Amino acid sequence: MKLHHRKRSGDSSLGSIIFEAVHSPQGNAKAQIQDLQRRDDYGIRYELPMPKTAVISDIHSNLHALYAVMADYQCEQCTDVVCLGDVVGYNAYPQECVNEIRAIGCPVVKGNHDEEVVRFALALRDPDMRRELEVRMNPLARQAMEWNASCINDDSLTWLRRLPLQRIERSKFVMVHSCLDQPQAWNYILNANDAVGNFNRQFLPLCFHGHTHQPRVFTWDGRRSVELHEYWQQLRAEGQTVVPLQPGLKYFINVGSVGQPRDGDPRACYAIFDTEASTVTLRRVEYDVASAQQAVLAVGLPEYLAERLGNGQ
Numbered sequence: 001m002k003l004h005h006r007k008r009s010g011d012s013s014l015g016s017i018i019f020e021a022v023h024s025p026q027g028n029a030k031a032q033i034q035d036l037q038r039r040d041d042y043g044i045r046y047e048l049p050m051p052k053t054a055v056i057s058d059i060h061s062n063l064h065a066l067y068a069v070m071a072d073y074q075c076e077q078c079t080d081v082v083c084l085g086d087v088v089g090y091n092a093y094p095q096e097c098v099n100e101i102r103a104i105g106c107p108v109v110k111g112n113h114d115e116e117v118v119r120f121a122l123a124l125r126d127p128d129m130r131r132e133l134e135v136r137m138n139p140l141a142r143q144a145m146e147w148n149a150s151c152i153n154d155d156s157l158t159w160l161r162r163l164p165l166q167r168i169e170r171s172k173f174v175m176v177h178s179c180l181d182q183p184q185a186w187n188y189i190l191n192a193n194d195a196v197g198n199f200n201r202q203f204l205p206l207c208f209h210g211h212t213h214q215p216r217v218f219t220w221d222g223r224r225s226v227e228l229h230e231y232w233q234q235l236r237a238e239g240q241t242v243v244p245l246q247p248g249l250k251y252f253i254n255v256g257s258v259g260q261p262r263d264g265d266p267r268a269c270y271a272i273f274d275t276e277a278s279t280v281t282l283r284r285v286e287y288d289v290a291s292a293q294q295a296v297l298a299v300g301l302p303e304y305l306a307e308r309l310g311n312g313q
């Protein structure tokens with residue numbers, strides 16, 4: 001769960017992304033963390049508490065967006081990370097994104113694209129299964145999924161296949177890709193009514209999810225489910241919003257998407273859970289969208305996948 005970066009070679013654009021991530025204008029995040037590690041007068045090492053957890057979701061093979069978010073949460077002095085799934089699918093760097101998430105070593109739950117890419121990888125080796133998928137999916141979605149599946153090595157496919165559907169993290173919060181009632185059905189929680197079923201299965205005050213690629217805050221007071229629109233509006237206007245967690249309420253928070261936002265804002269999105277302040281901060285992060293689009297086109301993926309990165313849809 002500790003943060004660390006790995007340098008790459010061979011791709012100058014990727015190299016520069018990593019360089020910027022590690023040597024950002026806000027300062028070297030690793031050094032910032034080390035700064036907080038001190039020795040007292042007796043030479044005994046201690047660490048100041050840094051109870052901030054970065055919650056990321058729906059990376060979708062967008063390495064440019066992932067590096068920008070990693071740099072941002074390090075500058076925000078997060079020491080823990082969790083990932084809510086859909087590491088792969090849609091964009092140009094499936095294997096690289098799996099590598100990065102595995103290198104972080106953070107808890108991860110499975111998304112529907114993580115599940116589908118394994119199915120497609122099997123279909124690439126089984127003509128009968130391939131014919132079934134050709135009937136079931138539209139050609140453009142199938143093309144992107146097949147390409148992603150063809151890029152991922154067997155070890156990573158095994159890792160994706162074994163991811164759990166949900167997980168309780170340090171007794172503090174629940175993490176799931178879609179929702180806690182029938183997580184394997186991959187239902188989309190788009191409004192307060194949709195969230196009722198989840199709240200009936202949510203026994204901790206806080207649950208994080210993704211899947212719709214739209215940051216949202218839902219609450220449950222024991223009787224009804226409410227969506228708090230003002231946080232999304234502030235996030236859109238100011239690039240950040242802080243949600244104070246009130247005692248007695250349950251929160252079901254969608255952290256948005258790192259690699260393919262769909263709320264009309266192309267900036268990457270994620271959340272920071274501060275256990276001491278008892279807040280969840282939703283953040284938008286600028287990244288090099290043009291390079292991510294070029295990468296999509298360069299590997300021959302459908303043009304509309306590049307376009308949607310530009311308009312956040």
Ligand SMILES: [Fe+2]
Binds near residue numbers: 058111211212
């Ligand atoms: Fe997704």
